[in-house]
Amino acid sequence: MLFLLIIMPLLAGVSVCLPVRKRFRIELLCGVSLIHAVVTAFFWKQLPAPEFNGYLVLDYLGLILLSINSVLFVAVSFYMLGYFEHEPRRNRIFTVCLFFLLSTVTLVSASYHMGLLWVAIETTTLFSAPLISFYRNQQTLEATWKYLLVCSVGIALALMGTFFMAIAAHDTQTLLLPTLLSNASTLSVNWLKLSVIFLLVGYGCKMGLAPTHSWKPEAYGQAPGMAVVLMAGGLTQCSFLALFRVAQICAKSGLADFYSSILIFSGVLSLIVPAIFILGERNIKRAFAYSSIEHMGILVLGLGLGGAGIFGALFHMINNALAKIVMFLTAGSIAQKYGSARLEDVRGVIRVYPVTGVFLILALLAGTGMFPFATFHSELMILNAAVSTQHFALAALGCLCLGVMFIGIGRIILEMVYGQTTEPVLAKKENLFMNSAIAAGALILIGIGVWMPAALTKVIQGAAGLIK
Amino acid sequence: MEIIFSKIWQVPFGALSLRLDPLSVLFLTAITILFFCAGIYSMGYLRPYQGKKPLVWHVFCYLFLAMMFGVVVTANNVILFLSAWELMSIATYFLIIFHDETPSVRRAGFLYLMATHCGTFCLFLMFFLMAHTAGSMNFDVMAHASFSPVVAGTIFSLALIGFGVKAGFLPFHIWLPHAHPAAPSHISAVLSGVAIKTGIYGICRVLWIMGVLPEWCGYALLLIGVVSGLMGVLYALGQHELKKLLAYHSIENIGIIAIGLGIGMLGRTYHLAFVSALGFAGALLHVLNHALFKGLLFLGAGSVIQKTHTGDLDRLGGLAKIMPYTSVLFLVGALSICGLPLFNGFISEFVIFYGLFQGLLTLPLQGVFSCGVGIVSLALMGALALACFAKVYGTIFLGKPRRTGDSALFQEKERNRALSPVLREATSKWMIVAMAVLAGLCAWIGLAPRNAVRLTFAGGEYLSRGVLMKEDFEKLMAPLSMIIGTVFIFMAVIAVLVLVRKVLLGKGSMPIQDTWACGFAQVSPKFQYTSSSFARPIVELMKKILMFSRQGGKVVGEFPVQAHMISAVKDASEEGMFRPLYIRFIRLSRKLDERRNKYTQMYLMYIFLFLIFLLIWKLR
């Protein structure tokens, strides 16, 4: 089943390489993502059996990531139905990459082998890079370049880390996760430490943890909204899954404190750095990129704090992805309508595009963790975890940074929504597909925030239980 | 005495647990009254905006806000409280930016959102610290926990910041003087009347949960009260803009409330049940009273602004003849806020004064000194508030209009002479009804305070976690009933004096002429003292603190043509603290951003250094 789920988008991707109608590609993407989502939904009832000698296993953590990506792809594909109505560019490479990306993220969710995981994550990088340069111009190419450069280095470091882990696991002769976990006590500690550091820095580059975050504002600022949603909501969290796997190994082999201190350190950095840069920012997509860095910091912090923090981090994974739908799809709409995402060019959105204006406000609230959105709860849980593990200074610092982030993003968005009206350059109409995709994301996020389904709690608890 | 409603709420740590206790009841009362009256008022006030503004959304936010206030003051669970708190802030934001086409309104709205959100983060920390110590997220369970002095002190400090931002304690009040004038008047009334009181409610709730706090907390709150109160009223004196002035008065009144709470805490620290009950009861009564009279004043200000399209005190004047009803109702509000007898402000200030004096006589030495300072500052606040409202009332409603534009209003009045007085006033009758209800309540508490005092005394006793003692209540009521008696005699004396005057003047009409003005022949309305010149002596005395600045005003040349003078009072904590901080931060941010973009290599360098750092740090 898992294999089919991986191979299906791949085949579809190959098939749309053929010269078919532009719209057909997107419709096929909608279909494939819907099927993907339906299958994923079935996994919530019953996890699938392991495949390929235990190389492909879907546990609760994988299920969370898989579901996130499923939802993201559905939202993005429907959004694209609307987006490409107004978009004259060819979409072959774009959609093909999207299909391959769906395939590879499914592989990431299901891979139960550290090497395979690395390969899967590396391929996601390859297929996401062309998405950034959808609009072929100076800035997008520059951004793609930076993205590739940083991520390749990260991937190389992660590979080193994987090698170190292989050395540490010299006795077991395999990097299969269950075997590693059951023989965790026999792992060579020094090599494992080295491995953990390299993996954190390597996957951290991919995830955009400070100080390896610098590609984010560039890439997110230049890529079209739907691509950013997949990157910020899906791909970065794939790397988080890798970090989570490392945490599982560390917990078993007595390196929990070692690992959590590193995690907390980089989490704190990822909170501080965007908070410093956000106030000078005037481009909404870049601002959201900083917000994304901060959310990654929160995730890592939750993982590092342990206990309820892990639950919080997993919950935040889901919320972050949904918030990214609202944030970046809206930003994408703005960019398409105004031909810019800068505050100078976009003002008074609510008077010209009332629905998009409302979405912008929702994006602000969702992205900064205001109440009806579930991000509120997960951020609170992680703060609470910080307090209850006696990291008082950390909690205070976190609050400070979140406050600054709110100021920075709110400053841009509220002025965009209500400011002195500027006329949109490209003046496209509001589109039902685009808006319903955003609205769906927002509604799900609000729904979870107001009433968290029991099944969700069960799955998250199951995933949190993986670290023991 | 307490009603608890509890249901499951499926979010992390959440519980749909509401609880009604004397404290909640008190705040609920204020909320209900003010929302009701402001709602009635808005029926008239919003009429000109029909079809121009999304009124349905506005009304939805208004009702939603009312609901959220209700949840905030009754929530028994941290998550529920914080959720409602956030929603409340958001709804308030949308209400404030009703006039979103104006840049200053947008700025004010954002400032509000920014301040309140940052304050909320302190609350997160505070509540989690509490929950961590108490092991539960429910207030009633927390109340049974015991807190070590350090933890208790930390929690209290966080509460002072977190709730202080909302309440408008100095120096966290910066949003207040911007947001209040920006909002439409019925919203300003709600903001000032109850929104900032939720901060006070929060502090009360924390006090209730914490039980006994370290000694310094009471002194700290007293000090904050004194500083906020004095600075609030001084800033108010320096304002030219009516609603901004009222906003600063809200800060002053919050200061008075904080003084009351502070003395209550001192009483509790030293186990003086009566002092503590007096302090808390006075503070709570002032919460209620301030909601009434400040609501009234803001509504009145709204009528004035709607009528004249300006809130600039230096341009208004003589409105008592055009808006007779509003002028009388505004006078009631002004008298109440100055704490003058006949109206409710005096009652609550009396209770707080009583508490302070009682503390003066019974507390240990440092307490005595603090009470002395409290009394003197409260007295000074009273005197300054009186000066300020005499200025406001005198310049808006009395004298002559200070700009030529308003003589058009007078002509209009002449034309409408045939109409009924209410219509001539040209403000909707709903607006007058709403103000009249509030004014009536002010007078009711001022003249028959027993019920209101009982309500708040119960709240005070509850807050000091004592048992409601009949004697104590009677001990408070005794002087109050004497006061009421005196006030009734006072009214009788007035009646007699009026009669005497009538008799002495006899029948026949009295001659009406222009103002004598020492015989000066050509009296122009421009001769009148403006509000700025009225307040100048006091502002000059305090010009260092108030950052008072004057520009221009020199008349030069042998044949001087025209001269302009601008004087302004700047808010020290805004202009001297937060704004420079903000600007510097932004500059730093921009600078770093520029530097970062210079080389792509720097990106890789960071990774490299990070890796090296981790290796050295972890593998030494």
Next chain:
Amino acid sequence: MTIWIDAACILVVFFSLSILAAYRIGGMIQMFAVQSLVLSFMPVLMHSHALSLRDILLSLGTMVLKAVLVPYILFWAIRHVSMRSEVKPIIGIGSSIVCGALLIAGSFWVSSSVTFPGKIASDLVIPCSLATVLLGFMIMVTRTRAVTQVVGYLVMENGIFLFALSLFDAMPILIEMGILLDIFAAVFIMAIVVNHINEEFERSPAAVKRWSKMGESI
């Protein structure tokens, strides 16, 4: 046999250093090709048991890909983009070499603190591979041109490759696949990007100005 392995290791590090010291892009690529050539003999040299087909295939694959194809693509790219051929380092070549030497010392120091659990062909492999990785990293950090960064990245990959060889027996074939894929894809995409940059450069005159103003950051 160990002497050959030692020599190869030393050579790899030496070429990394000389790439660091190069002041023309063409020279860098040439030296990289030679380094890769040396490296491609390693699988054959390092086999612990009988020479298998796998070893030979790996050697040949590496040789073709890294020593021929990649340098060819890179040369194609610099010709196509018509960049100037100076390296343009951020820090001078002299000090680069000093730093590189320090990094080599550091990697030997780090390697001394960990012991390899299994059998290894030579004790120079791990420090040398680490040194190559770090030197590659340093090339990326200190050189400002896109192509030089690609070369730096490739040097780094060579280091990792050397390291992977030490794990030859323990690792499944998957990893090698990964390495090859990585190199292939990275170079491929980088070349495409460089190509695109060129395309844009030709297409819009407005971009030219900006491009030249951007300096040499890409």
Next chain:
Amino acid sequence: MISLTFYILLHWLIVLAGAPLFLGVIPRVKAVISGRRGPSVFQPYYDLARLFQKKTVYSRTTTWLFRAAPIVALASVLMVSLVVPFCVFKAPIQFTGDILLVAYLLALARFFMIIAALDTGYSMEGMGASREAFFSCLSELTLFMNFITLALLAHNISLSRMIGADIPVSWQMAGPALLMAAGSLFVVLLAENCRLPVDDPDTHLELTMIHEVMILEHGGVDLAYMHYAAGIKMFIFAAILVPILLPWQTGNVLQNWAIFCGGMMGLALLVGVVESTMARFRLNRVKHFLLISFALAFFGFIVALWRI
């Protein structure tokens, strides 16, 4: 109830009768010191009687508040007088915290006076009102400071007790404190009643006046009410000050009464002497004068705290 009514009426009788006399003594003293004969001490009675018979003229700028102010002012001071004991005539109204009623009723009167002044729509009155508001802020500060000291010493917050039987004990316990309190209260008396170093009630240069300029537009009964209110206010302040300065209590009612009356006359003399020996301060010096009195009162409070 009946007896209370009687006491109240009696109190008012004393106030209404005594206040003009008190006011009349001062100009006489000044005249004598400067070597003139001066007006009769009963002159204020004549003035009031004359004003009561006059009709008034109203400005068309004014509103009902202009007419209400004199009434409120007079009523307020009359109510305040009920809280103050006049030696053997105990205060008819006394309760815990009645000093607050004193302060706030006076404030009520002030509020109405100020807005009535602003009601005329002319700069002179506005100027007076502004100064009145400013100086009263400062004198209120001093007044409350003294109340605190007295309350601390008497351990009670009812005016009758604060200046009542405990004063001799307080003199023994914290004499300096009481002395300073009395001194600063005297300054308050001068300031609140617009006596000389602060304000000159006799001058007719509007620019330097405070109280007089506020009531420029009032005439007839209104002016009479205003003057009466001012006189009563001064009388009340004096009646508060005298028991502090002359705390001797004999068993004899008549002797006590004589001491009190003598004290009042002495105070009037003192005011007269001050007025004839001091010049009026420049306006921007007045605030310093008042602040000094506040400092004095504060010092008294500290001493009282020290001794208690």
